Amino acid sequence: MSDSASTSKTNSGWLPAKSWQHFVAGGVGGMCGAIVTSPFDVVKTRLQSDLFKHNHASIGSVTSSGAVVAQRSGGLLWHFVETVHFTRDIARDESPRALFKGLGPTLVGVIPASSIKFFAYGNGKQIIANNFNHGQENTYVHLTAAAIAGVLTGTATNPIWVVKTRLQLESHHKPSPGSAQPASTLGGSLAMIKRIAREEGVRGFYKGLSASYLGVTEGTIQWVLYERLKKMTAGTKGKGGVQEWAGMLGSAGAAKCVASLITYPHEVLRTRLRQPLVNGKVKYTGLLQTLRLVIAEEGARSLYGGLTAHLMRVVPNAAVMYSIYEGILRWSDHRDAMRAARP
Template identity: 40%
Template sequence: MSQRDTLVHLFAGGCGGTVGAMLTCPLEVVKTRLQSSSVTLYVSEVQLGAVNGAGMARMSPPGPLHCLKLILEKEGPRSLFRGLGPNLVGVAPSRAIYFAAYSTAKDKLNSVLEPDSTPVHIISAGMAGFTAITATNPIWLIKTRLQLDARNYGEQRMSALECMRRVYKADGLQGFYRGMSASYAGISETVIHFVIYENIKRRLLEAKAPQNMDEEEDLSKDASDFVGMMLAAATSKTCATSVAYPHEVIRTRLREEGTKYRSFFQTLATVPKEEGYRALYRGLTTHLVRQIPNTAIMMCTYELVVYLLNGLCALPPLYILDTDDCRSTHPNCHLVKYADDTVLLSLLSGSSQHHRPALQEFVEWCDSSKLELNVSKTKDMVVTFCRRPRDPAASVTTIIHGTPVEVVEEYKYLGTTFDNLLKFSANTEEILRKCHQRLYLLRKLNSFGVSSSVMMTFYCAFLENIMTFSITCWFYSLSLQNRNRLQHTTSVCSKIVGLPVRTLAQ
């Protein structure tokens, strides 16, 4: 995988995670409250003199709607977005790291194992999950603590900075990694999710391929593809969450304040013993209601961003591939295509009309390919190699779609100014103008006492680079006067730098 591909997956993963987190934050808060121990969960429901501590522990857990109602009544609507700050801070790097690690591992494993096989998806998802969890666990601990901070409406709420101080004061640096063992156990959920998702995604693509072949359509993504990906992500996440959900409850308990829950296996034994096995699935309904749309939104955003970025970055090569059938059939004409420019080079001998059939052929190809020629920016320049100057009156104006093409004596193309006599005088003037501007900066560096090695680096990057740009196409066509002017500039630079510099001939 290239560096550009890795950056695309980093950015796409961050976008997907951020969009999903923002839209489903209220459900995340309700889910976290339901997963927590009974004391933390019901503190907002307790009324003075109503129940004691033991009675509160025996109370049946409320449902998601009841919990949502309690939060709105006691803490206000803003409490539904508790922890959104750390969530947004963490979700972008977490998802970016995850998707980049997953794509990189998958790319490497495809060259070793059977491409896109189940083992490839399992190992890639496991490695990606381990990397993301280790890097971002402190952020999720702070988010969980803030979401569990149940205070009545109007009371001063704990800030993220205050939460960090309390964690460090109570447990030191290791306190920021509480619950990480449960997160590692949760890698199984990630593995199951991606294995199912990749299989469904592959089947969708396989189902679409023969259909498009029958209909002679391309395989570009349309709205139905992204709907299919959302359904694939939702289905795979439902299966994975239902199997591996207990680790979510254990992780929340480990991240609570206090020392009752110390390790993964101790919490796994304590929770069923005190509250029954159903406690390990407390909040599952809310989690599914939140996680399914969140995952669908995240995966769809990820696929969409990757598709758009790859499409945007691939436009120049795609244009060249798509226009490969546009070639001149005339022996003395050559068509040069770039991402957004095309040049028709014609060798004229005798009549100046020899290139017109090739030009007409190109215009007709553009029309049939639904491409519009920008005639206002199209220029016609004739370079003469004759000893006798060419009579301008002998030229016949080129006309495209009824619009005459401007005939010019000079034209700047790909950074170099050409003239119809190939003397490159205008190009030389442009080079000297740019060099004189940068000579001022070089003299300033010298006046500041900058070392010769640093000034040489500046010269190579900002002056020599300008003077030698496309030098092989114009240097030996220059007049002696213009060569001497350029060489004089290099001599001045050498004196300022205090070191010999290469001549243009070299």
């Protein structure tokens, strides 16, 4: 919440005044960030899954076009190269539209998820501070509000992320001329919902929820770091232009980067738990079982599969989302101040 926003109570006596602004600003910010970074989300999901690894394990051999691709080195540069190759291969083999697979359910999920997250956190930290810490915000207040917001958001939106993940793990080659075109995003989403309900029942929509709860730690770390960094860049507030926006972008991006590096393995576990049935069988059945199986079959390094694509997506996504969120709140405060100043 912007520093100048009112902390007075609404008529209900519970929620802070203008609490709806967090809901709207979070939804708009989440939508913009998701659209901009959608291709990296598709690449990240496939790199996290074991269903696609065999298709890209031979990078270093001669490709179908005769080009020789560099051998895997395992370093940071390799992960960047792997992400570029994966992006190119998806666009070439499945059409550029494939880089936006799952965008429909992503937006359906991101908008309410961002709205819920920012609404719960922005108002939650005020409620906690006012009722349990004499109206003062501190690290513990931020951490508690972030944890509550993460649990609420994860529970409410898990079915949407299951559908999105399944869509992104589907591989279809380019349609030949005259052949049937791929189903629309909406049609594909509805078909996937029906398939999950038919094959796995209601429980299928809550696969990966345990990993999502584990991922609440990422959100708490991110919010706490963001609040700290925002205080450090507070001197740029009100100056406008590049300096003020750089402070917001840098704070949001840096906080997300650090939080993601610390907690990334839960992303891989969550993707594995949400994978579709293979030959009618469920390979990954629980959080600890998935962790043990992934390490036993692929090694601990596989817990960081798709990390580069993930960072290439979430860091700019967070920068865009949080900046728009803060921008809308500051614009609203400025508008209210201007109205109050009128005779």
